Amino acid sequence: MSRSLVSTSLKRKRPETGPPGLADAExxxxxxxxxxxxxxxxxxxxxxxxxxxxxxxxKSLKSLLAKKLIKEVVNIQNKGKKHYMAVEFxxxxxxxxxxxxxxxNLDKELINILKQLCLRYLRVQKVATLExxxxxxxxxxxxxxxxxxxxxxxxxxxxxxxxxxxxxKSTGLGDYHSIPVGTICYRFASGAGAGKGPRLGAFxxxxxxxxxxxxxxxxxxxxxxxxxxxxxxxxxIDF
Amino acid sequence: xxxxxxxxxxxxxxSSFYGDLCSKVCECLLxxxxxxxxxxxxxxxxxxxxxxxxxxxxIHQNCVQAFAIQQEGAFGEAPRVITQYMALFDNMIHKMxxxxxxxxxxxxxxxxxGSSDVDVVRESFNRLLIARFIERCPAPEPFLAPPADGxxxxxxxxxxxxxxxxxxxxxxQRALAAAAPMExxxxxxxxxxxxxxxxxxxxxxxxxxxxxxxDVLKSDEDVLNADKKKEVLWRVNFEELVRRLxxxxxxxxxxxxxxxxxxxVLSAMLELSRHSETRQKAENSAxxxxxxxxxxxxxxxxxxxxxxxxxxxxxEQLGCQCLETGIDESYSIDIKGIIETSxxxxxxxxxxxxxxxxxxxIFRLLSKAGRFLETDKISDxxxxxxxxxxxxxxxxxxxxxxHMEKVMTSGAKQSLFLLxxxxxxxxxxxxxxxxxxxxxxxRLRIAHEQDKGKExxxxxxxxxxxxxxxxxxxxxxVRVILESSLMNLDEAIMLFHDF
Numbered sequence: 125m126s127r128s129l130v131s132t133s134l135k136r137k138r139p140e141t142g143p144p145g146l147a148d149a150e151x152x153x154x155x156x157x158x159x160x161x162x163x164x165x166x167x168x169x170x171x172x173x174x175x176x177x178x179x180x181x182x183k184s185l186k187s188l189l190a191k192k193l194i195k196e197v198v199n200i201q202n203k204g205k206k207h208y209m210a211v212e213f214x215x216x217x218x219x220x221x222x223x224x225x226x227x228x229n230l231d232k233e234l235i236n237i238l239k240q241l242c243l244r245y246l247r248v249q250k251v252a253t254l255e256x257x258x259x260x261x262x263x264x265x266x267x268x269x270x271x272x273x274x275x276x277x278x279x280x281x282x283x284x285x286x287x288x289x290x291x292x293k294s295t296g297l298g299d300y301h302s303i304p305v306g307t308i309c310y311r312f313a314s315g316a317g318a319g320k321g322p323r324l325g326a327f328x329x330x331x332x333x334x335x336x337x338x339x340x341x342x343x344x345x346x347x348x349x350x351x352x353x354x355x356x357x358x359x360x361i362d363f
Numbered sequence: 364x365x366x367x368x369x370x371x372x373x374x375x376x377x378s379s380f381y382g383d384l385c386s387k388v389c390e391c392l393l394x395x396x397x398x399x400x401x402x403x404x405x406x407x408x409x410x411x412x413x414x415x416x417x418x419x420x421x422i423h424q425n426c427v428q429a430f431a432i433q434q435e436g437a438f439g440e441a442p443r444v445i446t447q448y449m450a451l452f453d454n455m456i457h458k459m460x461x462x463x464x465x466x467x468x469x470x471x472x473x474x475x476x477g478s479s480d481v482d483v484v485r486e487s488f489n490r491l492l493i494a495r496f497i498e499r500c501p502a503p504e505p506f507l508a509p510p511a512d513g514x515x516x517x518x519x520x521x522x523x524x525x526x527x528x529x530x531x532x533x534x535x536q537r538a539l540a541a542a543a544p545m546e547x548x549x550x551x552x553x554x555x556x557x558x559x560x561x562x563x564x565x566x567x568x569x570x571x572x573x574x575x576x577x578d579v580l581k582s583d584e585d586v587l588n589a590d591k592k593k594e595v596l597w598r599v600n601f602e603e604l605v606r607r608l609x610x611x612x613x614x615x616x617x618x619x620x621x622x623x624x625x626x627x628v629l630s631a632m633l634e635l636s637r638h639s640e641t642r643q644k645a646e647n648s649a650x651x652x653x654x655x656x657x658x659x660x661x662x663x664x665x666x667x668x669x670x671x672x673x674x675x676x677x678x679e680q681l682g683c684q685c686l687e688t689g690i691d692e693s694y695s696i697d698i699k700g701i702i703e704t705s706x707x708x709x710x711x712x713x714x715x716x717x718x719x720x721x722x723x724x725i726f727r728l729l730s731k732a733g734r735f736l737e738t739d740k741i742s743d744x745x746x747x748x749x750x751x752x753x754x755x756x757x758x759x760x761x762x763x764x765x766h767m768e769k770v771m772t773s774g775a776k777q778s779l780f781l782l783x784x785x786x787x788x789x790x791x792x793x794x795x796x797x798x799x800x801x802x803x804x805x806r807l808r809i810a811h812e813q814d815k816g817k818e819x820x821x822x823x824x825x826x827x828x829x830x831x832x833x834x835x836x837x838x839x840x841v842r843v844i845l846e847s848s849l850m851n852l853d854e855a856i857m858l859f860h861d862f
Contacts, residue, residue: 224746229748230746230747230748232746235746278743278744278746281744282724282744282745282746285724285727285728285731285744285745286720286723286724287727295679323619323708323712324712324716325708325709325710325711325712325713325855326709326848326851326852326854326855327709327712327713327794327797327798327801327852327855328709328712328713328715328716328717329848329851330801330805330848330852332797332800332801332804332805333712333713333716333717333801334713334716334717335717336717338797338800338801339762341800341804343371343803343807348807349803349804349805349807349808349811350807350808350811352804352808355808359812359841359844359845
């Protein structure tokens with residue numbers, strides 16, 4: 125045991141005692157990392173590119189990190205893989221996932237705040253174009269970064285998918301008088317129905333509509349309508 | 364082909380209305396398709412007499428249609444005419460809707476059943492006929508002439524095998540078409556032929572076709588005597604009743620989705636174009652002039668205060684097609700569009716309840732896109748974490764809500780892309796099947812609850828005190844909830860199947 129410890133420490137020592145060799149390895153690795161610019165590179169790919177042993181690569185990476193020449197970044201495509209990038213670069217959109225991501229996680233808070241702001245604006249305005257919403261958000265300065273029109277579009281689009289607002293074409297009449305005919309705009313419908321969120325359908329309002337096990341349910345089976353717990357719960361709630 | 368749970372529901376309905384033997388025959392016909400008497404006897408393993416009796420009941424109830432075809436004789440024998448029986452699935456499911464149909468009739472014509480006076484009954488009959496709520500019965504056993512030379516072997520094959528083929532479909536459709544009375548005759552009343560018995564049939568849908576079944580099966584079970592002299596028989600015209608419900612559904616959808624005024628305009632337009640609707644599922648209304656629409660709108664409740672400008676705004680909101688020729692300005696409404704949007708909403712609502720808000724967003728994205736989208740693209744557009752997106756997509760795919768395709772790129776780096784889309788038609792079928800399943804479940808649960816509370820329900824009224832009274836009321840409430848849910852669900856089923 126003690127002997128093996130000694131031998132490993134010896135092994136470790138050897139490269140360190142010869143700084144030019146290690147510097148070579150470090151330099152090669154640093155170059156390969158820098159070569160990838162803002163895309164970063166996966167540790168395994170470094171090994172392949174530089175054809176160095178695992179041990180040397182790991183060691184060098186650690187040392188480069190300590191010297192603050194490179195940094196670890198999260199790749200949104202594959203969070204499990206460790207990626208490295210030279211310090212002078214910022215992660216590209218492909219790696220970070222764009223402005224909506226913080227450390228590889230979706231910034232839900234930011235998105236929700238933006239959604240609420242858009243909704244509030246549309247409620248007052250009743251109808252607005254993408255440009256209008258964008259200007260409003262810029263004026264409010266809610267975000268630390270320069271929000272692009274495309275990003276506002278993404279937010280509005282997801283609200284349309286949530287059925288919180290609806291996308292319409294301006295008719296040039298009534299609420300639309302200030303918007304050129306045919307322009308796509310977003311509407312917060314004050315009337316009943318549209319834009320008030322999803323309606324509960326007839327099928328969805330009974331237990332079977334929400335049942336994840338419906339395909340296993342048979343009249344005389346283990347899961348059956350007469351013994352169904354969802355039904356029992358449902359029929360008791362309403363009293 | 365009827366979906367598996369559709370068959371189960373139909374079988375259950377027939378069994379609860381007409382007993383187990385009938386339901387066995389029904390199930391056999393629904394599962395195996397059109398059969399001859401001998402085949403039914405063989406497959407159901409019932410006695411000949413039982414099968415004949417069941418067929419009588421089913422034909423009488425408009426659940427089965429008989430027709431004759433000519434079959435080539437084997438080994439040089441002369442061709443034979445054989446009678447085939449086909450199940451009418453829609454009419455079986457309509458049994459469940461009787462209260463709804465009755466409501467439409469009484470809303471429009473008022474309630475005046477129960478009178479035994481011949482004149483009163485005749486009067487009601489006339490009104491039913493004018494409203495097209497009743498029609499002449501189809502021919503009991505139309506003969507389908509053998510098709511042109513080349514098709515004969517194909518048809519023979521089709522008749523033999525229980526499994527489908529285009530030819531088989533057409534045989535059944537041809538049979539229905541041949542059985543239907545001519546359009547000019549359909550709502551035509553012969554004054555002299557009207558007897559009290561017929562009037563009775565029209566006021567009580569259950570007795571419709573009483574005579575017909577006798578005509579069909581009395582003399583001969585297999586080779587039926589079609590040209591025997593008989594009285595004119597009448598039955599409920601489901602087509603008209605379904606059309607009314609279809610219009611009602613459109614109006615109520617527009618009312619909740621747009622506003623009351625648009626609903627009034629729509630109902631005026633549907634009213635106007637009703638008689639020109641020739642097909643069961645009209646896609647567009649006829650072009651109606653703005654003046655005609657206005658005249659109809661002001662007749663409606665709440666429509667009196669509306670002027671041309673407001674009507675035009677509503678027409679615009681409804682997405683009506685406008686046709687301007689000279690001074691005339693006319694509009695057509697896309698009925699099919701309204702139906703399809705409400706179908707989509709019904710499906711989305713299920714996705715929301717079953718799979719949650721993020722799945723709902725993804726589903727709507729795919730449904731709007733109408734084409735393949737890649738996982739990452741979906742994740743980006745809907746603001747759902749990549750990992751969760753994959754999970755949700757897999758779940759939806761596993762439950763047959765999505766279609767997935769894998770794309771492998773072969774290059775320096777191999778990578779796998781998953782593409783997703785919604786295939787509307789199969790999905791609609793799938794959701795419809797689930798709804799049939801749910802309707803069956805509701806009916807079974809109603810039966811189960813009734814059975815559970817049997818002793819309380821059978822007690823005389825005066826004994827229902829204290830604890831028992833409480834239970835009695837509770838059972839009543841449960842029943843109301845279940846039955847009203849079933850009625851609502853049925854509306855959704857009609858939306859997917861009949862509208």
